[in-house]
Each structure stands twice: as structure tokens, then as C-alpha cells.
Amino acid sequence: GAGVSQTPSNKVTEKGKYVELRCDPISGHTALYWYRQSLGQGPEFLIYFQGTGAADDSGLPNDRFFAVRPEGSVSTLKIQRTERGDSAVYLCASSLTAGSYNEQFFGPGTRLTVL
């Protein structure tokens, strides 16, 4: 079946602009996660949704970052007033549910470059 998909695959923007990154989780997965991966590093947690609500947004670096999942499926990560330091690969993952354990399946990522 289809895996996690993310669009766009690449996004180049200028400093100060607004960007939206989209994630389509695996059908039926109720939990959705956003991570950010800088070059040569492991992914870092940003935010986690269980259904429509953000269960944990402790990883969002500041108030320029916001994410929504209005219908409990597709999620959008929104970054306002982008900065060069926001350049990274943004990974989305989904899992069947939050519960006894959590095998997360990752999408291909969106590579964001802020000039």
C-alpha cells in the first residue's frame, strides 16, 4: 500500500517568506509526527498529533513554526518569516496509533532551503 507522502520534495525560498509543507500519512494511521533533520544529524522531534489535536508540540523551535491536522489525516507544517537556519529536511512520520509501542513510518521528506 501507499506509504507516507510529502510535498513538495524540495522547496527553495527567500529569507522572510512563508512556507507550507504537506504530509499525507498512511491511511488509517491516527498518529502523525514531524521531525527536522539537519545535515549530518539525526532527526529532531518537532510536533506530534494524535487525531486532530497536537498532543506534544514541545519540539517546535519558536512561534514561527505551526502545524495543523484539521481532519485527522493530512497535516501541514507552516513556517513564517523563514530564516536561513530553518534550512533542513523536514520529515513526516505516521504510526497506527499511540499506545503500547510505536513503529513510525517515515515519508521521503521535504528539503527546505532558505536563501
Next chain:
Amino acid sequence: ELKVEQNPLFLSMQEGKNYTIYCNYSTTSDRLYWYRQDPGKSLESLFVLLSNGAVKQEGRLMASLDTKARLSTLHITAAVHDLSATYFCAVDEVIGNEKLTFGTGTRLTIIP
């Protein structure tokens, strides 16, 4: 704050050799995950380890978990070139809050 450390960070080995990657973490957890990442690609789930003493094997890779030592190992047997990739371990600290904390990764290069 949960910290996850891997070593080595870089590993270059010849085909046919055996080696082990180590993953240490700083807090109590009995859920550990191993992922593989090829250059420019996303993460592929390899193993899910859910209890002390858990051991899982797939092909030339074997992962184990010692929750008392807060240590997981990924053992590579008779390495082949196709195993060249970056390997990450990740820890899931709290049941009900499913965020993963990843190690820094081990970049493995298998030399023919």
C-alpha cells in the same frame, strides 16, 4: 533530558567482516528502534525492540537490547556492500507520548 549516543560515528569496513554499532541512552526506556537511511533518502525501519533481552535478526543484521545497561547493539555479520548506509537508533521514552529521540547516526561504508 533524554540523550542517545551512538558509536562509532563513522565506520569503514571490508566486505566479509563483522562489526557492532553501539547505542547508549540516558534514561529508563524499554522501547528502542533501529532505522537505516541511504543518502538523500528517508528512514527505513529495521528493528523494534520492546523488552529487556530482546533480540531480532534480519539477514546479516542483528539487534539486541539491554535495558538495565541502557544499551542496544546492532551487529553486522559478513558485511556486504549493500549494507552501506547511515544507521540510527531511537528511543521512545514515555508510553503515551510517542516522540522519538534519535542518536547522531553511524555512517557505515563497506569497502569491496
